[in-house]
Amino acid sequence: MFRIGEFSLIAQVSGRLLRYYDEIGLLSPEYTDPQTGYRYYSAAQLPHLNRILVLKELGLGLDQIARLLSQGASSEEIRGMLLLRKAQITQAMQDGLDQLHLVEARLDQMDAFGQTPVLDVVVKAIPSQRYLALREVFPDVASVRRLVVHMTTIVPHKMPASSLGQIAFVVHSRMFDPDALDFEVGFLLTGNPGNSGKTPTAFQLSEERVLTVHDLPAVEMMATLVHVGSITDIHRTYGLLGAWVEQQQWQIVGQGRQVLLQLPQPGHDDAVIELQIPVSKAGTPYLQQDM
Amino acid sequence: MFRIGEFSLIAQVSGRLLRYYDEIGLLSPEYTDPQTGYRYYSAAQLPHLNRILVLKELGLGLDQIARLLSQGASSEEIRGMLLLRKAQITQAMQDGLDQLHLVEARLDQMDAFGQTPVLDVVVKAIPSQRYLALREVFPDVASVRRLVVHMTTIVPHKMPASSLGQIAFVVHSRMFDPDALDFEVGFLLTGNPGNSGKTPTAFQLSEERVLTVHDLPAVEMMATLVHVGSITDIHRTYGLLGAWVEQQQWQIVGQGRQVLLQLPQPGHDDAVIELQIPVSKAGTPYLQQDM
DNA sequence: CTTGACTCTGACGTTACGTCAAAGTCGCAT
DNA sequence: ATGCGACTTTGACGTAACGTCAGAGTCAAG
The missing domain is CATH 1.10.1660.10 (Multidrug-efflux Transporter Regulator; Chain: A; Domain 2)
Incomplete structure (x- = not known):
């Protein structure tokens, strides 16, 4: 002993x-x-x-x-555990590989852009959410802005303010064309999507414009990048996000979105907008609705 | 806000x-x-x-x-951290690969041996330790056993028992030849190796046999397998250990050892012996001393 | 009997949070 | 004004697998 x-x-x-x-x-x-x-x-x-x-x-x-x-495990049980463990290791190695690519991409970015602050694209899941909006083809950015201003002055007085979230756009335009912006414009709503009944399903904004409620679908992988500054610069940030997605060799599935987190104060260029692009890893295409 | x-x-x-x-x-x-x-x-x-x-x-x-x-890190510092992280990931992936091989090897073993309990070869580092022993070529196993019995009856009375550890063999024979066993036989000693001065460096066992003290070198990777049962079966366990090392595609570097953890009680086959083989991963040969 | 070496239990630290629990706060509706 | 439900606060515990003390008790040799 x-x-x-x-x-x-x-x-x-x-x-x-x-x-x-x-x-x-x-x-x-x-x-x-x-x-x-x-x-x-x-x-x-x-x-x-x-x-x-x-x-x-x-x-x-x-x-x-x-x-x-302790408990005498049958060799079948042991086999099962080892096979499970094998799958776990394989998964972990795949994750490691992905992470390695991310690190290398960031190193490349630092080399290429020099001192330019590196972009921070975050991929996250977005749940389904209700959306009070209208779709329109706008001739220019200014008209979009006017509509937004109009909406923000009218809608909060007619709705239970508690359920009103951020202003968001859904970009239906295939390509960025400053003369034909096919956008949905409206408010994200809080509360469970699908459960209508309490809030109205439509909202008369003006003579010719009606906001309607529908659900924005959940997105499992949403590549997001936050733009800060003047709204007029937004297409550059958008381009960076697009380039990043392309570099990851992912596919764009569905419509991009823009969430206004902070309206610019008059005289300041301090808008904050989150750009969102739904993506999927190549090979697993996603349901593309509204096509 | x-x-x-x-x-x-x-x-x-x-x-x-x-x-x-x-x-x-x-x-x-x-x-x-x-x-x-x-x-x-x-x-x-x-x-x-x-x-x-x-x-x-x-x-x-x-x-x-x-x-x-927080603290504005220079882009050089950031590069350094990313490069370090890259190395870490690479290392982790290598570890994952090794582990995957281990799991697969164990699965293969289970398939091949069926219900036979799988061997548990443990690779560990062994520190340098002092060793009071003599080297001799023995004509058969029985003479080794007689010497061991003799030593255990004589030595403990002449030595401070506290510093006396397990009985251990160092196997100098190149191949297993039951008629010419070139073994070192002796006691492992506790206490720091190298610091002589307190314990004598030699010990007269009998007229013609002298035990001397020297240091067994440390081994970074020692493949070990514990044999339980009759001493006469030990060569089979030894073969299993050797086969395992071979399957890992490792190299044997230096002499194997056997540590007697429990002497068999008379009438019982309950000896416990740890078999040790120093190994190294292929490509990094080790210092082979005593050649 | 006195050391010095060893061992015991118990507690805290580690990483990056998730999960309650009890109590305080906010805003909206009465 | 008041009540209620939704929200927020701090605080504590749990996670995995131990390493690292701290203080107190034990063992063996001289």
Whole structure:
């Protein structure tokens, strides 16, 4: 029988580890002195410890190891766990590869743009949300702005303000053409989409313009980039976002969106707009609606 | 200004995350009401948050991100961190690949051996240790055993028992030849190797046999396998260990060792012996001494 | 019997948050 | 004015697998 120090020397593991495995019931010493609490391990426990160490090297968690060892697991169960672990490792390596590409892309960007602050494109999932808007083809940007101003002065007085969210555009134009902007313009609404009944489904803005409510579909992967500054510069930021998506070799699926997070104060160029482009990794095209 | 709930919706991160980043000083809201503690975020903080999220996706720790953002880091520093991170990912992927091979090897073993309990070869580093032993070519296993018995009856009375460790063999035979066993036989000694002065450097066992003290070199990678049972079966376990090393496509560097962890009780086949083979990954040959 | 070496339990630190819990706040509707 | 539901606050605990003390008890040799 070895005391914990000698046993830890033999096995080349720390004493703390042995105490820990004892505590969680993974490997208890063959004998524990009830008076002093001293742990005494037998040589025959070394194979047991070694099995634990090997399984740990395979990346299994201690809880799984405990299950495999204590309760006699059938070899089919063990096979299952190993196959699962194999899949996990494969997944982790794929993730590592993706991350490597991201890091390299950022390094390339730094080399190419020099001191220019690097873009921070964030890909995130966007849930479905209700949308009070109208669709129109605008002749120029100024008319869009006028409509926005008009809406912001009218709508909040006629709606429960609590459910009114940001102003957002949905860009239906295929390509950016400053003379024919096929946009949806309106408000994002808070509250669960789909549950109509409380809020009206339409809203008369003026003689010829009617806002209607519908749901914007959820998007699993939305590439987003925040534009700060003058609205007139927005197409440059948009181009950067597009270039980034292209560099990732992803596909654009569906319509882009623009969310006005901060209207520019008169005399300042401090608008904040989040540009959004729904994407998917190549090979898994997405439902394209409104085509 | 957005309250935390709305800001978390916009950015699609949890409120808890925002509070946490505030707590660790990574991203504090633009204004915090001193009365109520309510946090108010501005739209202009979204790019800041996005930068944090992107750097996090690259696998950087929050502490590193904080350094990069708060204290204006030069682009050279940033490059350095990204390059470092790249190396880390590469390393992690290599580790993943190794682990994948281990898992696959174990699956193959299970398929090949069926119900046979899989071997648990553990690779570990062995530190240098002092060794009181003699080298001899033994005509058979029985004579080795007689010497061991003799040593265990004589030596402990003449030595400070506290410094006496396990009995160990160093196998100098190139190949296993049961008629010419070129073994070192002796005791491992506790205490720092190299510091002689307290223990004698030699020990007269009998007329013609002298035990001398020297240091067994440290081994960075020692493949070990514990044999339990009759000593006469040990060559099979040894073969399994050798086959395992071969399957890993590693090289054997230096002499194997055998550490007697438990002498067999008379009438029982319950010896416990750890077999050790120093190895190195192919391509990085090791110092082979005693050649 | 006195050291010095060893061992015990218990607690805290690690990473980046998720998940309650109890109490305070806000805004809207009565 | 008041009540209510939705929101927010701080604080604490949990996560995985141990490393690292701290303070107190134990063992073996001289």
